[in-house]
Amino acid sequence: MGNEIRLRLAASAASKERRLASLLGGRVTDAALGDVVREAQVAGSLGLSGMPATVEDVRAGIAGGEAAPAVSGLLRAMAAVDPKAPLTVGALLAWHRAATGTSGFRSTDAERPGGTPPAPPEFIAARLAILEQWMNAPSAAELTASQQGALALARVVEVKPFDDGNGRVSRLAASHLMVKAGARPPILNPADAPRLELALQAAFQLHTEPLAVLLEEAAERALDALIREAERTTR
Numbered sequence: 001m002g003n004e005i006r007l008r009l010a011a012s013a014a015s016k017e018r019r020l021a022s023l024l025g026g027r028v029t030d031a032a033l034g035d036v037v038r039e040a041q042v043a044g045s046l047g048l049s050g051m052p053a054t055v056e057d058v059r060a061g062i063a064g065g066e067a068a069p070a071v072s073g074l075l076r077a078m079a080a081v082d083p084k085a086p087l088t089v090g091a092l093l094a095w096h097r098a099a100t101g102t103s104g105f106r107s108t109d110a111e112r113p114g115g116t117p118p119a120p121p122e123f124i125a126a127r128l129a130i131l132e133q134w135m136n137a138p139s140a141a142e143l144t145a146s147q148q149g150a151l152a153l154a155r156v157v158e159v160k161p162f163d164d165g166n167g168r169v170s171r172l173a174a175s176h177l178m179v180k181a182g183a184r185p186p187i188l189n190p191a192d193a194p195r196l197e198l199a200l201q202a203a204f205q206l207h208t209e210p211l212a213v214l215l216e217e218a219a220e221r222a223l224d225a226l227i228r229e230a231e232r233t234t235r
Contacts (some may be wrong), residue, residue, distance in 0.1 A: 010217075013216075016223040023230040035059075036229045037185055037222045042074045044189035045171050048196070073099045077172055087135045087152060087177055089128045094100070100165040111159050116204050118160030120196045131155045135177065145183035146219065149174035150211035154203035174215060186218030187225065 013182065023153045039058040046053040047207045051070045077098035081091045097103050110118040119127050134140060135152060143151070156170035189198065192214065199211035 003095060009137075013223060014222050016220065016227060020223060020227050023227065033229045033233070036225050037187065038075070038078060040187045040189075040221070040225055041161075041171075041175065041185060042078070042188055042194075043073060045074060045168055046070055046192060047190035048171070048188060049165075049167050052190075069101070070099075073101060075168065076167060077168070081176060083176070083179060086132075087173060089125070090220050091176070092128060092156065092169055092173060095169045096162050096165050099168050099172070100162070102164070106163045108163075112160070114200065116158065118158070124159060124161045127159050128156075131159075141177060144212070145178040145181035146186075146212040146215040147208065148181055149178040149183075149215045150203060150208040153179055153215070154200055154211060156206060157200055158204055168198050178215065178219060184219040184222040184226075187217045187221040188214075188218050194217070217220045 034166075039055045042058045043053045043055045045047055045190060050068075053071050057068065058071055058075070061075055077095045080094045080098040085091060092224070093103070103122065107121050109120060127146060131152065134155075135148065138149075153170045153174040156173055158168060160166050162169065171188060173188075179185050196211075197215060199214050202208070203211045
């Protein structure tokens with residue numbers, strides 16, 4: 001069943017990539033439409049963090065208008081790490097600093113009611129260093145883009161290294177890895193929250209496929225957003 005889902009999504013995404021290329025036709029570049037995806041990513045990520053923001057809120061921030069600190073912080077975070085850079089502990093810290101305005105790992109114990117306890121403060125750096133090793137080992141390149149994103153997202157949430165912003169940082173890490181691996185950036189939104197929570201619980205038990213499938217679907221949403229914008233722009 002899992003393989004059938006992945007194949008169907010891959011075929012759907014390939015069809016949409018062809019549709020987008022046809023719409024662009026050399027008149028509007030894919031890069032010129034990138035703000036549409038970033039706006040949707042920021043609004044969705046903040047919504048999942050309990051800070052509702054509309055795409056219009058995000059767009060106002062990009063245009064230099066009044067924007068909530070969380071919006072402007074996440075926009076800064078999206079530009080804080082070179083897209084071609086490997087996933088490192090330093091990258092996680094840079095995303096966190098840009099997104100929240102604070103620095104460093106938490107220094108007190110954290111809780112996860114009904115789930116696996118997060119890492120004790122004294123083990124955070126070491127556990128993230130292991131994640132860095134995993135994601136930069138040759139074997140990681142054998143994973144699909146969504147599998148790489150799922151592994152990083154789940155591990156950051158599981159470790160819970162920061163006092164605040166763990167969800168935002170984990171989603172930035174997943175998006176970074178997926179784009180670096182050649183996929184579209186995933187657009188997750190508040191409607192995904194129940195499914196995301198179940199997928200994370202499965203991933204904590206070393207079953208990352210539900211999370212990888214969710215990220216594949218979220219990446220296809222980026223294609224949908226690009227197609228809508230291309231249709232509007234090229235009319």
